[in-house]
Amino acid sequence: MLNVSRQTWLEILAEAWGSYPNEACGVLVARPEIDSPIVRFEPIVNAADSSRVFTLDPMGYMKAERRADDEGLAIVGVVHSHTHTAAYPSPTDVDEATKPLVPPTWHWAIVSLAWGFPELRSFRVTPGTGDTMTAAGIVEERVWLS
Ligand SMILES: [Zn+2]
Numbered sequence: 001m002l003n004v005s006r007q008t009w010l011e012i013l014a015e016a017w018g019s020y021p022n023e024a025c026g027v028l029v030a031r032p033e034i035d036s037p038i039v040r041f042e043p044i045v046n047a048a049d050s051s052r053v054f055t056l057d058p059m060g061y062m063k064a065e066r067r068a069d070d071e072g073l074a075i076v077g078v079v080h081s082h083t084h085t086a087a088y089p090s091p092t093d094v095d096e097a098t099k100p101l102v103p104p105t106w107h108w109a110i111v112s113l114a115w116g117f118p119e120l121r122s123f124r125v126t127p128g129t130g131d132t133m134t135a136a137g138i139v140e141e142r143v144w145l146s
Contacts, residue, residue: 002077002107002122003037003144004028013118015043016081016111022046025054027061028077028107029068037146039073046080053092054080077107077122087112087121089138097125107141 004012015024026043030036044060056078068074082090087110089097097108109122126137 001035001142001144002028002109003035003146004041005038005146008038008041009120009145011041011043012079012109012111012120015041016113016118019046019081020113021051021083023048023050023052023054023081023083024111025056025078025080027056027064027075028079028109029064029073030076031072032074032076034105036076038076041079042067051083076105077109079109079111081111081113083113085112085114087119089123089125094125094138098127109143 015026018024023046024043025046026041028038029040029042030038042064044064045057046054047057048055065075089108089110093108096102097106104124104126106124107122108125109120112119120143122141122143124139124141
């Protein structure tokens with residue numbers, strides 16, 4: 001379950017619309033225990049500067065990680081927007097999500113702005129045994145606004 005406050009949802013939404021038509025991205029910070037409520041969304045520059053893909057700016061990511069560490073918190077997921085497609089992991093997202101250094105416990109939250117009213121969905125993506133998209137495990141989790 002992805003447990004976000006209404007305030008955090010508004011911040012995610014503001015970042016997504018603010019970056020439109022490019023994809024927005026950022027990280028979710030929480031206590032490290034699984035399913036802990038999200039403490040904050042931290043926007044990070046999309047280094048890909050693209051409407052089709054995102055790359056978390058490495059410096060921005062390092063800063064967010066250090067700040068979380070200092071507070072006894074952790075980065076527990078990533079949020080990005082899809083400006084032209086559904087709120088579902090793309091093949092590129094699955095490739096990124098299943099890289100060796102990406103924890104399989106991470107939330108992959110996606111905001112779609114493709115069809116008017118924004119939609120927020122979240123997934124856990126685990127590496128499959130093969131190298132095709134269907135081989136990876138994409139499991140949708142509930143988004144809870146608290
Ligand atoms: Zn994506």
